[in-house]
Amino acid sequence: MTLSTTPTLEGNPIRQYLGVVTAESIVGANFVKDFMANVRDFFGGRSGAYEGVLIEAREIVLKELEERASRMGANAVVGISFDYEAVGASGSMLMVVASGTAVVV
Secondary structure, eight states: OEEOSSSSBTTBOOOEEEEEEEEEEEEEOOHHHHHHHHHHHHHOSOOHHHHHHHHHHHHHHHHHHHHHHHHTTOSEEEEEEEEEEEESGGGOEEEEEEEEEEEEO
């Protein structure tokens, strides 16, 4: 299955639009990750723990997006966009949402 943020796939004309497809993932950020992120905020630098959580959540939503599109009969998803939000009490959870258009090319 082809997944793309572009609205078209060069060299592969879209034969059928099947509709909007979405996927969501909410992952927790635990105390150790929060503590290490605070240390990095103080001293500067990247938070590898949070980056890892975001990567994991994004991979989950792309897999789910692919599975949902496949059940619709699609062989590609175009126009994919991502939204990232902190949710839960004091923003302790990270949510990633992906949406796109399921198509047949």
